[in-house]
Amino acid sequence: MTDRVLLSIENVAVDLPTPRGNLRAVDGVDLKLNAGRTLGIVGESGCGKTMLSRAVLQLLPKKAMLSGRVMFDGKDLVTLDRERLRKLRGRSLAVVFQDPMTSLNPVLTIGTQLIETLQEHLELDMAAAKRRSVELLAAVGIPAPEQRLTQYPHQLSGGMRQRVAIAIALSCEPELLIADEPTTALDVTIQAQILDLLAREQRRRHMAMIIITHDLGVVAGRTDEVAVMYAGRVVERAPTQALFKKMRMPYTEALLAAIPKIDTAPHTVLPAISGRPPDPTRPLKGCSFAPRCRYALAGCHVEKPALTAAETPAHQFACFYPIGTEARVPA
């Protein structure tokens, strides 16, 4: 593992014009990812985590407006010309989506889709591409890979389709893999298998990986660093251990507390987060989480806290009264 910064997201903001006014999906996000590391981005739906990943891939909707810089391997993806961007995507930058049914082409066989990707990006000949495809399918744990090449996506189960999608993403040995809710559509048992597979391939290929999810449980044992997003902003960012052990942001705490745990007794009232995220077309003046925060004081509604580092530079959070510090006013 090196200290080379592979991806650097610098002050990225994404605006979407809607009939109800401007929607600020991503609001000034700064993130860095070193080569070979994994980053988890966690947040509720609508918090901008998917838009952020789209901004990295330069796959935003046409009418979206992007500001800031997305530096990948020293190149700014925002200003990169189309042809070089296209070469980069698929080659060095790969993505796995939530729903493998819609991300695979239903009228082409698994083989065609894999072989085409290999031929296009690695310029392999037919026989080599086919050999490579079989290896890849075997690597992602698909039994009888030779036979699968002639099958269509609908002939496979959801878990198998997601494995195929991962095989396609891995086919060109990318430096960065973005997994956007890779297991949300899958069963728990399959979820564990897919996450294990991603972790194994990530380690083996020394690629960097971003896992986007709404489930803190998914990122807990499988990432080096986690960024929690809320209403378009990163509200807490820390090495995974620190985030779970010494969380500072009340939102992170609430999010973790709201998950039903297997060791809590039945019929325990869950500490739910009341309310719902603010309307993204109407940004709040103060902290976006203040209306739902049980520790919020008057000042939280007036001024927006900036993302700042505290005891260690790696642990940043955006809160005036962080948990477990002297600033915390007893609620």
Next chain:
Amino acid sequence: MATLELDLAEEAVSAPVRKGRRFGMLFWAAIGWIVLVCALAIFAGVLPIPDPTAMDMLERRAPYSWEHWLGTDGLGRDEVSRLIYGARISLVVGLCAPMIGLTVGGALGMLAGYFRGRFETLTVGGTDVLLAFPPLILVLAIIAFLGQSIFNLTCILGVLGIPAFMRVARATTLTLSRREFVIAAQALGASHSRILLRELLPNVILPLFAFFLLGVAVTIVVEGSLSFLGLGVPPPISSWGSMIGEGRESLEVAPRLAFLPAVAMFLTVLAFNLVGDTLRAITDPRQGAL
């Protein structure tokens, strides 16, 4: 309740904004044209225009004049009043025939899509048979057998439209009946007729209506083509199609005689298509949500 998650009051203010922006100028122009044509057709009897069948052999193919705004045709009949009375025929046939398709085809399609099974097989099979007949031959045969009249023409075109409406209704119903709100209604103990009328119909009717408007446009053209071939309304009644047919004989001396009804038909068909397309695009109530 500690878990209230409502801040709707604020949202309510912003909701109406999107209404006006959805339709463009073109849509309103199309609506305007349809209203104008309909109004002229409805009030043709009371408008101060000459009898469309009154011939004036001295004024054959007269050019534009104060008396005849758009001149006269080959038999000296006033072109304006023939166009207006022609609109009557085109619109009556154009609206009534798809109406037959809409009601019969829509009902059959919904029943087939909801109940499935043997009824669906029969309905789909029946409409396939209907579709397999060459339509022109069918029209020819039936008109030869029943006689040439507006009523017969409307009925035939209506019946020919049933399969298309049936398919649209059935496809929409099929996808809808798998949706959970229909199962929810069944679980509530709702009767089949209640599910069909209250749950499914409001969702099926809009795409059907959009298709109906396209059907109107198609029927106007088909009626025109049949009249052009002399299979449409019996003379001396004018329809746009028969006017084009008659105008064909004098294309070199007075091209406007074919051109004017063609323009009228073109604009009307275009207007119906435009309205139909716009309505179909906004059929989904959730499209305006974000």
Next chain:
Amino acid sequence: MMQQSAPSAEPLLKVDDLVVEYFVGGKTVHAVSGVSLDIARGETLGLVGESGCGKSTLGRAVLQLRPAVSGKVLFDGNDLTAMRGDPLRKMRQRVQLIFQDPIASLNPRRRIGDIVAEPLVIAGIKDPDKRRKMVCDVLSAVGLDPALVIGRLPHEFSGGQCQRICIARALVLNPDFIICDEPVSALDVSIRAQILNLLEEMKARYGLTLLFIAHDLAVVKAVSDRVAVMYLGRLCEVGPSEQLFAKPAHPYTALLLEAIPVPDPDVRPAESVAVGEPPSPIAPPSGCRFRTRCPRADARCAAEMPELRMVAPRQYAACHYPLT
């Protein structure tokens, strides 16, 4: 914690050897193959399993929305499988259903007020004022402001709010029994807890009995008195939830438990605990249906179908070689 689970004289719902099959493309799908269940009055029974295991089909078959091939569904002593037409419709009003996708289970073209009033109209309550009052009461009960809600269309609400509306619709007739079919799996984590709390609150307030279907064991445990684990159309294990999760007897229950992601970075997930994927319900394996993924399977499991038998007090497992 196990307050209502003491077996009362007669269970509210008794499913007896229920078999549900249906045809897809000329092939028979063995969705539910001989499932027997009892749910006592006031109890919450959690039903867990992977997708395709037939748990949703079972839920729908209870309401006769899917015809049963054989077996009985006794609700309050009445056999629903033998009922048709009006009596069945009357009985259905006492059993309600809540679905996974709250937005799809509301008719997009009807106003919330009409949607929630629909069960009342079907039940034949003619007086519109009375209906309106009942709708407003139930909407307030689920935490929505009736004045702001009734005139609106479903797409104006978030998923969590739509699920509240669905719960209101299910409660408006004051039913005895509610089948919750994955009610929170389409919702965000933060909203999930709200809806689970709401269901618990409503259960106490309306004196409900619940069948809670889900694939997430932690969610099921949070609300259930007893849990039934289903695999490929058969029950693997039934037992009181604490006991079942503490000491699973069936290897499949153990596998499900191991697969849950733990939100704790110190717990390194065990590498690939789950072996393979469930086979197709079109051609289920002979004998024990779990044997193709089971680490303990041997020749006996292929030859002989295990029956549910008691492994601990009130805990039953269908396994030749139970873990406890």
